[in-house]
Amino acid sequence: MSKVKSMRDAVAANVHDGDVVAIEGFTHLICFAAGHEIIRQRKRDLTLARLTPDLIYDQMVAAGVARKLVFSWLGNPGVGGLHAIRRRVEDADPAPLELEEYSHFGMVGRYTAGASNLPFFPLRSYFETDLPKANPLIRPIKSPYGDETVYAVPPLKPDVTVVHAQRADADGNTQMWGLLGCQKEAAFAAERVIVVVEELVDEAVIRADPNRTVFPGLIVDAVVVEPFGAHPSYVQGAYDRDNRFYRDWDAIAREAATTQAWLDEWVYGVSGRSEYVDKLGAERVASLKPSGEAPSGSVDYGVYK
């Protein structure tokens, strides 16, 4: 039974006001298309979880969909700060934004505990830092072997996780390559999963290389086929990171007015990703094409009858 849906239907059915939403992907495979659709559908009071809120959450926060961030690194990598988020945090402008803060490994551990149905995940971090004071959910835990104490983080189970990937079949069996971030853990931890892919493939393509599968359709609620849906983030082998946009955003987001104007033009002003891509223009799209192919090569699983 096919789970292929439009982005509009997938978001309408799976993202509800007040939900904990994770659009994951560490630099790679960040699903801006889903974030924009959530903005267009004017969802409210979301808790947005991501290691690196990145531009996608700066845009969503600016659009007023979120009441809280759960994160570990709040910035525009290599460029600077996230200004819409900082306005809300530093000046409560136009409203305060709740923060729940961990480190990268803490966030990864939280998703891992959520995916594994564990009540906590232990890690060697946070010793002698102010982080457990800033976030009392980071707690010491004593080892049952010897006297050692390490720190624990609680499970994170998003209501919905959005994962962008190179390919999936209609049932949602999903494969990706390049940086994997913690997409797998965030998906297994979630109540509902939306997968957005560059390419819908036949089940046989998935079954030809089962070690490449990150998670099975079993945990997937909707499959959305939306090429270029990760722009200005990137998809390994398909298109490059649009660093120019990451730099441009710094100026756009510095003022509330220019931020809203950008949202009006690029999010509210388009019906969806294909219109966004048209608007971006063929030249910009072409400029993001990799300069050549780097094939993985094929391995043989063998037939055993």
Place this chain on the structure above:
Amino acid sequence: MSKVKSMRDAVAANVHDGDVVAIEGFTHLICFAAGHEIIRQRKRDLTLARLTPDLIYDQMVAAGVARKLVFSWLGNPGVGGLHAIRRRVEDADPAPLELEEYSHFGMVGRYTAGASNLPFFPLRSYFETDLPKANPLIRPIKSPYGDETVYAVPPLKPDVTVVHAQRADADGNTQMWGLLGCQKEAAFAAERVIVVVEELVDEAVIRADPNRTVFPGLIVDAVVVEPFGAHPSYVQGAYDRDNRFYRDWDAIAREAATTQAWLDEWVYGVSGRSEYVDKLGAERVASLKPSGEAPSGSVDYGVYK
């Protein structure tokens, strides 16, 4: 700098009397060649760790290299018991054998804790069973969130882990496909790692598909090139499991005398794996060839200059 060594040199340099040794691989990729070399070098007082001791540890125990087993399932899968081990456990014949027993997930958690430098690994297992009584190293641990208690297992850090794989380069960057078991965790947990491969490949083959790498040469001490080194276990895409041998072993191992005769002929009586393969004969080897190819297909990582 190449780490390629003969099996003899790799075992002599890295396996010492009294060591904790893990030859891992869940049914798949069990390195019998390394086990046999350890027997030939008459190592003593080893602690042998493996989820499923399988025939390889039955043979090693029969040969007198081990004083202790750390394990989770003690049998000949689909066939029956491991008779040499049972003789030592049930009848202390010819000597007692110490057992330290977990469940599968417990063993996986132990390697994971060892690889991660964690003092314990938590899991939802062992509740209301007699396993924590049989093994007091399985201990309850209270969650720092709410009242829940789960169980913990301690880290397992082998002195040496042996991993069989389809391919590696001369530095020990290793790739495998098919069942992965907990080879990765057992390797990262170990003080020293011996990798045994079907095929030595150029570094460029590894770098063409970096997501297929299970662990880097950084943790590898020796690379041994020994085709058919996993027989009677198997290598996905290269050769089939020799189920006939698994069945035959049941009769061979039932008596101490027949077991020793087998060791004399097939382990002490050969200089190494290539002689063992010759002895096995071309027909037997050919009969284990997969009936056809099942290519994974290639994916594109893209060139980004």
Place this chain on the structure above:
Amino acid sequence: MSEPRPAATAPVGAVSPGAPASAFSRSEMMIVAAARELAGQRVCFVGVGLPNIAVNLARLTVAPELELVYESGAYGAKPARLPLSIGDPTIVTGATAVVSMFELFSFYLQGGLVDVGFLGAAQIDRFGNINSTVIGEYEHPKTRLPGSGGACEIAINARQVFVIMRQSKRSFVDRIDFRTSPGNLGGAEAAARIRSEEGWLGSGPSVVVTDLGIYHFDESGEMRLDSLHPGATLEQVRETMGWQARVAEPLAVTPTPTPEELRLIREQLDPEGAYTK
């Protein structure tokens, strides 16, 4: 590994409606009965041997959507032949996903995605508690059995547990020598309370299929014979149990295997008759 050993089998003597009882073995009856219990299930953790054949039969008959999970790391396996071990290469080629055991046990099993786990047993008690570790004392065993493998986490984390085993005075016992896998503990009430307090995802054993009949568990958490296989008698059942059998009224008779079920087993799933002769 948690597979039961292949049971030695014997033709059933008595006559019953449907296929003549003499036309199928007791193992075939067990497989068919277990397969039918899988109707409507989605994700099944497979043991090797009889469970493997039962699960594959279910996929071809009553449960076409069934996904096979092997603790060795294969999900959505479509084995092209009957694997001897649960790590056979045939469960890998063409599977939907092949993952590390860490991932399989953490995210699939402990994460609550497995609907049915199959367990075998050397000993079982009336509450479905299982021993696959030792006969005799742990420190000085009379018989050293394989141990837990994944059985203890399957019993705790799979949504429900199916047991397939032959029954005898030695296997259906009043007291098991070692509790490897928890069932209904000392009874349904205590089990439900403990499972909830300790946050187990599984609700425990739901079916026991033997060579003589099919058991479910009653409100008190005890095994109850609900269906007698054709050819088996209540007397045989009572003679092969270490406790007073509870018997449903009315007691059903298990419908005999259909010709199609037998054809699939004999031609496709176990053509060599390794488990079913």
Place this chain on the structure above:
Amino acid sequence: MSEPRPAATAPVGAVSPGAPASAFSRSEMMIVAAARELAGQRVCFVGVGLPNIAVNLARLTVAPELELVYESGAYGAKPARLPLSIGDPTIVTGATAVVSMFELFSFYLQGGLVDVGFLGAAQIDRFGNINSTVIGEYEHPKTRLPGSGGACEIAINARQVFVIMRQSKRSFVDRIDFRTSPGNLGGAEAAARIRSEEGWLGSGPSVVVTDLGIYHFDESGEMRLDSLHPGATLEQVRETMGWQARVAEPLAVTPTPTPEELRLIREQLDPEGAYTK
């Protein structure tokens, strides 16, 4: 992510032996100084920007065996261009291994395989404790900074930590506003005891490279200026620190960048001068 922001750079005015000081920027001097400190190191956890250029320069000069680890999951990366972010696709293609962040943080970093981790900072104190979280109070920040990213686990688990940052009264402070990444805590003795008691694998900060000089840590765990960059003065150093500077005697002068080091930076590592102009 733990990268420091690209530092604004200015040409160094004064003259020194070797390449004329006016012929290279302060950022180039920082990169070269940091690269040289990597001699003999094997595995380096890379931040983006200056550390990325420094590490790549080291690989091409003093540390040919250096393996680059990015917290995004790439090991043995050979970036074909300078990545803007630490998740750039160029660090993936041709890498030795690309793994999940769980694996990277668990097995590589926490497992003790990283020899050197690079950290940037908004504030650092004399003991090398670092703040990259907030300026002002946590609940009511004057400036909200990025936060830890992986910095706090790098500080604890990398065998040693290198810091690259520009120094100023605002960044070299007597008291940091928030401790994101522990350094030598309140001094070397306490730090060594706590690191040992709590089982940290890392021995803490070992080098701080600024636009003015190179610091190591003395027996008391305090930063000590060991080398002054050509063109910089002790007065500048003192004016840009919130505490009484400790200065080695004799104080070295950092050798100027060699023509080859400058060529590699300008032609190969940062041809657009994004970080080094």
